[in-house]
Amino acid sequence: MKILSIFFLIAVSFAYGAVKPSLEVKAGYFIFTNKKLRKVYDHGGLDLQISGTAPIWNWLQLYTSIEYLQRSGHSSEFSQSTSLWQLPVNVGLRGSIAITPRIFYYLTMGPRYFFLHAKNHSSYVERTICHQGVGGFANTGFTFYPSSSGKYWDRIFIDMYAEYAYAHMYRHPSKKNVFGNSVQLGGFSFGGGFGYAF
Amino acid sequence: MLIANGVFAGLGYVGGTSSMGNQVWAFDTNTNSVTALVTYAGGLPTLGFVNMAAFTPDGSACYVCDQSGSIFVIDPLTNEATHTVNNMTGQPAVDIRFISFSPDGQTAYAVNNGGAGDENVFVIDVSTGIANSIVTGASFMDLRSVAISPDGTFAYIADFGTHHVYVVDTTSNAVTGTVSVTGSAPAFNGPTWIQFSPDGTYAYVTDGGAIPGVVYRVESATHSTSQVITMESPTFTNPFATVFSPDGTKAYVGDYGTSEVYAIDTTSNEATGTVNVGSAPPFDAPDQIAYTQDGSTLYIADEAVGALYVVNPNTNTVTQTLSFASLLVPTTTEAVALQPLQLLPPTNLSGTKKINHFGLEYEICTLLYWTESPSSPSGYNVYRNGQLIGSVAGSQLSYAAHNTPKTGPLVFAVTAVSATGAESSPATFTVRP
Numbered sequence: 001m002k003i004l005s006i007f008f009l010i011a012v013s014f015a016y017g018a019v020k021p022s023l024e025v026k027a028g029y030f031i032f033t034n035k036k037l038r039k040v041y042d043h044g045g046l047d048l049q050i051s052g053t054a055p056i057w058n059w060l061q062l063y064t065s066i067e068y069l070q071r072s073g074h075s076s077e078f079s080q081s082t083s084l085w086q087l088p089v090n091v092g093l094r095g096s097i098a099i100t101p102r103i104f105y106y107l108t109m110g111p112r113y114f115f116l117h118a119k120n121h122s123s124y125v126e127r128t129i130c131h132q133g134v135g136g137f138a139n140t141g142f143t144f145y146p147s148s149s150g151k152y153w154d155r156i157f158i159d160m161y162a163e164y165a166y167a168h169m170y171r172h173p174s175k176k177n178v179f180g181n182s183v184q185l186g187g188f189s190f191g192g193g194f195g196y197a198f
Numbered sequence: 199m200l201i202a203n204g205v206f207a208g209l210g211y212v213g214g215t216s217s218m219g220n221q222v223w224a225f226d227t228n229t230n231s232v233t234a235l236v237t238y239a240g241g242l243p244t245l246g247f248v249n250m251a252a253f254t255p256d257g258s259a260c261y262v263c264d265q266s267g268s269i270f271v272i273d274p275l276t277n278e279a280t281h282t283v284n285n286m287t288g289q290p291a292v293d294i295r296f297i298s299f300s301p302d303g304q305t306a307y308a309v310n311n312g313g314a315g316d317e318n319v320f321v322i323d324v325s326t327g328i329a330n331s332i333v334t335g336a337s338f339m340d341l342r343s344v345a346i347s348p349d350g351t352f353a354y355i356a357d358f359g360t361h362h363v364y365v366v367d368t369t370s371n372a373v374t375g376t377v378s379v380t381g382s383a384p385a386f387n388g389p390t391w392i393q394f395s396p397d398g399t400y401a402y403v404t405d406g407g408a409i410p411g412v413v414y415r416v417e418s419a420t421h422s423t424s425q426v427i428t429m430e431s432p433t434f435t436n437p438f439a440t441v442f443s444p445d446g447t448k449a450y451v452g453d454y455g456t457s458e459v460y461a462i463d464t465t466s467n468e469a470t471g472t473v474n475v476g477s478a479p480p481f482d483a484p485d486q487i488a489y490t491q492d493g494s495t496l497y498i499a500d501e502a503v504g505a506l507y508v509v510n511p512n513t514n515t516v517t518q519t520l521s522f523a524s525l526l527v528p529t530t531t532e533a534v535a536l537q538p539l540q541l542l543p544p545t546n547l548s549g550t551k552k553i554n555h556f557g558l559e560y561e562i563c564t565l566l567y568w569t570e571s572p573s574s575p576s577g578y579n580v581y582r583n584g585q586l587i588g589s590v591a592g593s594q595l596s597y598a599a600h601n602t603p604k605t606g607p608l609v610f611a612v613t614a615v616s617a618t619g620a621e622s623s624p625a626t627f628t629v630r631p
Contacts, residue, residue, distance in 0.1 A: 075554050077554040122556065125554075177562070177603050
């Protein structure tokens, strides 16, 4: 009986999970997983994303997003200012299930391509660093459709998410007596967004 | 002022005579008062009539030459004449008139006025204190002075008797020629005292061999005179000692004949005035003259007056005479020498290695700290493995040596730098890779 109940719930979930294409704007708080980056960039900062989904099959969606995050900080010993911004582009598959007709849970995974630009206000290291690479990401969260009035705004949803990104980088500085760090540029992001399901 | 390592900054010696015989007094240039009478180690000869005194370039010893043929070496830390220069030349030392040190302080030339047949210039190895050879290549007759050029490559020897100023190659210790007199200047009659300008480009040579006396300007590049010092009236009569200000803009010439000390503008090579003694006893036979290293004070000895004159060179006036307090009072003063200001390195140099992270990159910085040099320098130079990597003001006692290599031996050195650019020996600190 218990097994049947679980099967019924999953079946209902997939039925509700026949989601539509969507477009979403998200904002979150980003925190580096790398200890050195957290120290230099004072933990984390704002992370902005625009993402979209397109149904592939039943509960499975194609997910894509473009992200922007920027941080400023100071060198660890002499408080010389430094800043960086990243522009990751994520592409992945999202599985989405309906918990209720108006609440959905999702899990997304896929690769990411990222571009990084850093500026150091110091003559002791390289002033400008540009880097690009490939990593991965995973995010999970809940979407909630607050209205069920039968109007078009019923398609507006609220998203609460958590994301983890991995993007490894190793610098080989060209400047004499400047040394590279092996750095995990990714981290965790927590936030929310508003979207529209077409 | 007694400073940290026991070196006495502001030390001078004056040589002269007293009722108890010939003496050398130590005095403090800060107070212009005598602090001690020089004592003599056992076995040393009695000091004769003092001709002149000179410090080694590093200020570690003062050499006093006398008319008995001795060169006494005084330790400025104890004011004791510890030994005399050991004459191993086989030539008799009769009357040591003058001594001049090479700029590195390793060699000295001493003029021996021994009379006919015994006139020579001793070559002294300063480290051993032995005169083991003489300058060759000329027959001297009446030697008066010698001066090694500031670059140490050559020397001039004044011979009153042969009327020549000889040029000596300091590598071979041999006379290579004589200074030629050009233009309408009179030939040398009795060259007496030679003094190089601080930059070594020329020298003044006094000549009292005839009246009027002459002070020549001799160019180092050509070993020839370019002009004579002029003055309106009277003329030089018996110019003797001369000295340049540390910056080379001014010189002084003492004249035995006119009993005056003349101030010379070295740009125009013209005597611009005389030193006014004010209420002090008048000059009679002004002898050796010394300038403090900062150019603030001039000291003038007088072979016929029992005083050492203290002169303000800005006003050319005698501000006081040296105070001898309760110590023996001189009846004459012939020689005066001032210890070169010791530029001492900083102490307690230490360092800490810091990793300066910028997130994606990092550099290693060594933070260096030191204790101020007792010489109160105007700045410090910082070296890494012998290469100058930075300079800081004298008030700064630390330096961040950025971009330190990760590997290899790292030896940091910090030197004190004076306002004139002179540099002390280094204090060093080694960083383990």
